[in-house]
Amino acid sequence: MAIQNLRRGLRRLPRRTTLVPSVIGAVMVVLVVTAWALTPTAETEGYVTETRNDLANFAARLESHITTRLAIGEQLRDGLVEGKIAGREEFLEQTAYIHDLFTDFQAINWIDSKGVIRWVSPIKGNEAAQNLNVHTIPPADLAITEAAKTGRLQVTRPIELTQGGGGFVAYIPIIKMERVTGFINIVFRTEPLMQAAMPESLMNKHDVVLMDKDRRIYGTIDTMAGHDHVLSKWIVIGNRVWTVNLLPKAETIGAYSTAVDEVVLLTLLLLCIAIAWLIHLAMVRQVKVKAGDKLFRTFIEHTPSAIIIKDADGNYIHGNSRWHELFNPDHNDIEGRTAADFFPRAYSKEVRDQEKRTLETKEMTEYEYLSPVAGGGIMPTLGHMFPITDDHGTVTAIGCTLTDISSNKKTEKALRDALLKAEEANQSKSKFLATMSHELRTPLNAIIGFSDILTGQYFGPVGNQKYIEYAEDINHSGRHLLALIDEVLDISAIELGKREMVLEPVILLDLLSSCVKSVRHRAESQGITLTLVADANLPVIFADETAIRQIFLNLLTNAVKFSHSGDTITLSAEADDDKVVIVVADTGDGIRKEQLPKITDPFVKGHSNSHITHEGAGLGLSIVQSFVAAHEGTLNIESEFGQGTRVTVSLPRTLNRQVA
Numbered sequence: 001m002a003i004q005n006l007r008r009g010l011r012r013l014p015r016r017t018t019l020v021p022s023v024i025g026a027v028m029v030v031l032v033v034t035a036w037a038l039t040p041t042a043e044t045e046g047y048v049t050e051t052r053n054d055l056a057n058f059a060a061r062l063e064s065h066i067t068t069r070l071a072i073g074e075q076l077r078d079g080l081v082e083g084k085i086a087g088r089e090e091f092l093e094q095t096a097y098i099h100d101l102f103t104d105f106q107a108i109n110w111i112d113s114k115g116v117i118r119w120v121s122p123i124k125g126n127e128a129a130q131n132l133n134v135h136t137i138p139p140a141d142l143a144i145t146e147a148a149k150t151g152r153l154q155v156t157r158p159i160e161l162t163q164g165g166g167g168f169v170a171y172i173p174i175i176k177m178e179r180v181t182g183f184i185n186i187v188f189r190t191e192p193l194m195q196a197a198m199p200e201s202l203m204n205k206h207d208v209v210l211m212d213k214d215r216r217i218y219g220t221i222d223t224m225a226g227h228d229h230v231l232s233k234w235i236v237i238g239n240r241v242w243t244v245n246l247l248p249k250a251e252t253i254g255a256y257s258t259a260v261d262e263v264v265l266l267t268l269l270l271l272c273i274a275i276a277w278l279i280h281l282a283m284v285r286q287v288k289v290k291a292g293d294k295l296f297r298t299f300i301e302h303t304p305s306a307i308i309i310k311d312a313d314g315n316y317i318h319g320n321s322r323w324h325e326l327f328n329p330d331h332n333d334i335e336g337r338t339a340a341d342f343f344p345r346a347y348s349k350e351v352r353d354q355e356k357r358t359l360e361t362k363e364m365t366e367y368e369y370l371s372p373v374a375g376g377g378i379m380p381t382l383g384h385m386f387p388i389t390d391d392h393g394t395v396t397a398i399g400c401t402l403t404d405i406s407s408n409k410k411t412e413k414a415l416r417d418a419l420l421k422a423e424e425a426n427q428s429k430s431k432f433l434a435t436m437s438h439e440l441r442t443p444l445n446a447i448i449g450f451s452d453i454l455t456g457q458y459f460g461p462v463g464n465q466k467y468i469e470y471a472e473d474i475n476h477s478g479r480h481l482l483a484l485i486d487e488v489l490d491i492s493a494i495e496l497g498k499r500e501m502v503l504e505p506v507i508l509l510d511l512l513s514s515c516v517k518s519v520r521h522r523a524e525s526q527g528i529t530l531t532l533v534a535d536a537n538l539p540v541i542f543a544d545e546t547a548i549r550q551i552f553l554n555l556l557t558n559a560v561k562f563s564h565s566g567d568t569i570t571l572s573a574e575a576d577d578d579k580v581v582i583v584v585a586d587t588g589d590g591i592r593k594e595q596l597p598k599i600t601d602p603f604v605k606g607h608s609n610s611h612i613t614h615e616g617a618g619l620g621l622s623i624v625q626s627f628v629a630a631h632e633g634t635l636n637i638e639s640e641f642g643q644g645t646r647v648t649v650s651l652p653r654t655l656n657r658q659v660a
Helices: 004-017 019-038 042-082 085-099 136-150 190-197 200-205 250-255 262-300 321-327 345-361 406-456 465-496 508-525 545-561 591-599 620-630
Strands: 109-110 118-122 164-175 180-187 206-212 215-219 231-238 240-248 306-310 317-321 366-373 379-387 393-406 504-507 529-534 540-543 566-573 579-586 636-638 644-651
Touching: 004 164, 019 262, 042 085, 042 109, 042 164, 042 180, 042 190, 042 200, 042 206, 042 231, 042 240, 042 250, 085 109, 085 118, 085 231, 136 164, 136 180, 164 190, 164 206, 164 215, 180 190, 190 206, 190 215, 190 540, 200 206, 200 250, 306 321, 345 366, 345 379, 379 406, 504 508, 504 545, 508 529, 508 566, 508 579, 540 545, 540 644, 545 566, 545 579, 545 620, 545 644, 620 636
Parallel strands: 529 566
Antiparallel strands: 109 118, 109 180, 164 180, 206 215, 206 240, 231 240, 306 317, 306 393, 366 379, 379 393, 504 540, 566 579, 579 644, 636 644
16 A cells, blocks of 8 residues: 555656755755855865965974973983083083073073072073072973983973962973983063963964863963864974864955855855756646647547648657557557559559658648548548657658548539539529520511500501500510510620620720710709719720620610709719729719619629519619629629719720630
8 A cells, every 4th residue: 555655656756846946946056055165165275275375384383392301401401410510510501591592581500400490591580590409390200200310301281470470381201321410490471471372363263272181271361162174283392292272364355255155155045946846847748748649649649630740751659449440440650651552553652752742841732632541441531640840840740630531522423413403403594494485576567566556656646645645665674574585695795705805905995985875864854963074195095895885785774764853963984094994973862781782793783672663673783793804804893872972993904805
């Protein structure tokens, strides 16, 4: 159970995108601070090195200084033993000379064999020592006894001198005939001795404490206990071992103080934080990548298209479940294999050719396949191949989707069949209308002709006036029906492709003036103002004059139809370098917004209300649209119901070919 919980916890760690980086960052901070504290810095190494050098120099100097003085005492002893110094006067003379050379002796004395100081040099300041029995002083007794016993120089521990003050004393035995006959006694007062031995520069930089085991000999401070950075060195003074301790002063440490170490520490701490933050970002990105990868794989596995991913050499890397279902139902291992291992040679060659095109163009390619599926059979598929590139734009893999388009193909075939039938029906309709229109023209011509005879009374009076009125109505209706039949013939001819138009120079201003003249009488009879606004320098255009005339007659006639007394109709024209723009604008009824998209369809009228519908079959605008399109022009209709209509026709000044 514990192992399972541990494994479960370890699996959850990658999702702890805040906790894990925080712990790692905290551990790194602790390690950095610890290492920084334990590692000697440039500052520490600087003053420690200086203190160590000063300590070595001072210890050697002090040891040499005292040893030299003790050697002088031994020379005095040798002089007494050899008889070179005979008596008290010569002793005092020799020691006086020594005092002149070395001022750091407190006293140089001669002690008899019983331990009594007999000769004192100098006497001044040392009166208390005259005739003093040193055996009465315990530290001195120990030293002189040991000197007599061993026959060698002995130095006392630090003591309070009889003369006053602190110091130490050396006893050098005088041996004649293998018998101790006396002692050379050298008294050192610590303070002047240290001042003579210690350079002033050392005292400015360091505090000094001299110790004889646990006894303090001398010090610029009371104790070194509790202080860091104390350096120590042993020296040998006779039979004693002293410890020289140096403590660098604040000024000495400050001379090496820089902000470099603190900056290094701060930099390392910031680096720890930055590393923790980068780990956090990396973990967040990894979580997102895993989530994205899961979404991607879920999408691939559940898409209805077959998806395959290959390397640049055409070797399979991954296929989704749909691909395996269609082409590899046994789920054989596909990694490292190619299309040739699963498909016929011809099909695999088609696939490889598309792969090469994708690699060369680095763009998605599209191709329709007849894909052989597992178990036999062919499936029409649409293949999309796309390159998969790295950050440098190098194609590293190819992705391919294969979509079953069987239903699309069936739908396409059904649409083609329906379109063919519709075209055949439309052709049949157009032929039927053309045939019927020709058949209707013959009796209509007779009706119109006979009604003309009746209204003109070419064969004499008809008698009753009513017959003439009826004949006029018949004539009017016949002509109207003939006009409708002509429109039907025109639209049928256009749809059948039999309306051939031949380009010729057309003086546009004259044509527009003629059209205005044709409808002006009807407009004025209804109280409508008709105006032509055109530049006298309108260019000559190349067009079918009959078709152009019909375009503007139809537009002007429509404008008159749907205008009322007091309305205005304006026909304007202007030209630029490559086209002419003619506008027919009226202030009539206008067209409803929902009718505008279909207003140019055949048999569609501007009004759906039967009470206000005007005469006509609704073919005028359809013919206009066809003729404008035949001239590679554009037709634009703008209208607001109740406000009027604006129709804009743009025609090219020249055409590169004959239109039909």
